[in-house]
Amino acid sequence: MSAPIRVLICDDHPLVLEGIRSVLETYAHIEVTAAVGSAEAALAESAKIAPDVVMMDINMPNLSGLDAIELFRERFPKARLLMLSMHDSREYISTAVMYGASGYILKDVSTDEIVAAIEAVAAGGTYFSSGVADALLERRHRNEAAMPLTTREQAVLLLLARGKSNKDVAADLDISVRTVETHRKNIKKKLGIATTAGLTRYVIDNGLMGTEG
Numbered sequence: 001m002s003a004p005i006r007v008l009i010c011d012d013h014p015l016v017l018e019g020i021r022s023v024l025e026t027y028a029h030i031e032v033t034a035a036v037g038s039a040e041a042a043l044a045e046s047a048k049i050a051p052d053v054v055m056m057d058i059n060m061p062n063l064s065g066l067d068a069i070e071l072f073r074e075r076f077p078k079a080r081l082l083m084l085s086m087h088d089s090r091e092y093i094s095t096a097v098m099y100g101a102s103g104y105i106l107k108d109v110s111t112d113e114i115v116a117a118i119e120a121v122a123a124g125g126t127y128f129s130s131g132v133a134d135a136l137l138e139r140r141h142r143n144e145a146a147m148p149l150t151t152r153e154q155a156v157l158l159l160l161a162r163g164k165s166n167k168d169v170a171a172d173l174d175i176s177v178r179t180v181e182t183h184r185k186n187i188k189k190k191l192g193i194a195t196t197a198g199l200t201r202y203v204i205d206n207g208l209m210g211t212e213g
Contacts, residue, residue, distance in 0.1 A: 004031040005122045008051035010042040011084060012060045016107060020055065023111050030118060039068035046076050052122050058085045058092055066092075069099040080121040088129065094204045103127035148190045154208070156183040160196060161203040 007030055011017045014037070021035040034045040040063055042054060054072060058065040069081050082103040083096045093104050102121040105114065106129045117127040149157060152173075159169045166180045173180075193199055202208075 002029075004029050005053060005118060006031050006033045006049065006051045007053045007055060007118060008033050008042055008045055008049075008079075009035040009055045010037070010039060010060075010065070011055075011057040012037045013057070016057075016084075020114065023114070024118075027115060030115070039063040039065060039071075042068065043071060043075065046072070046079060050076060051079055053080050053082055053118050055082045055084055055118070058083055058087070058096065066095055066099060069096065069101050073100040080124075082117055082121050082127070090207070091204055093128070094207055098204070105129045149187060153183055153187050153190075156180060157187050157199060158203060158208065160184065160187075161200040163196075163200075 007024060009017060009020050009024075009032060011020070017035050017037065021032050024030050024032050033049045033051050034042075036042050036045055039056065039060055042056060045051075046054065054076075056065045056068060063071075065083060069083075072079055072081055080103075081096075081101040082105065083092075083101050084105060084107055085092060086107055088106055096104050103117050103126055105117050105127065109117075109129055113129070120127040155173060156169055159172055164172070166177050166184065169180045170177045187199070188194060191199070191202060193202055
């Protein structure tokens, strides 16, 4: 018999936290290692018992679930992040995936769907609440068809959207800083966007996360 899937639950709403925990504890192949109310506590607990899956609320005080994704990716690269939310906002979903989450489910889904999501991400796959994945894929395909940028410009855009400097982008893509500056100018001109914040918003709004791999 294979080892149970170790799951850490993180939500600042006690009722939600206990509700999910009590449900998951009825499944023999799932072991709840901890149920905590903040992202900071989730990081601390993960250092003690490395979870296979971290189920984390997106909207939390102090350190949000979205910001915590990057910290988990850095410190616990083997842990799979499954985001919990009341919102089916494409922006939240896109950002979560861009930061490294493996799944995104709504808090009102059935118990069966929560378990299916845990099993899917634990096995190395991805999972999105019903309808969410279709909406994202449809938008990505639509925008790829109308994408005005070259492949190289898209690569530069994604790095700039992640907050990298011209120098960092040049090092990552093995091109000169001057070439990056030229690409940046062309990208802004083609898209009609003047700021880096605007470029980041464009990447999220157009579902371009994950296209660089």
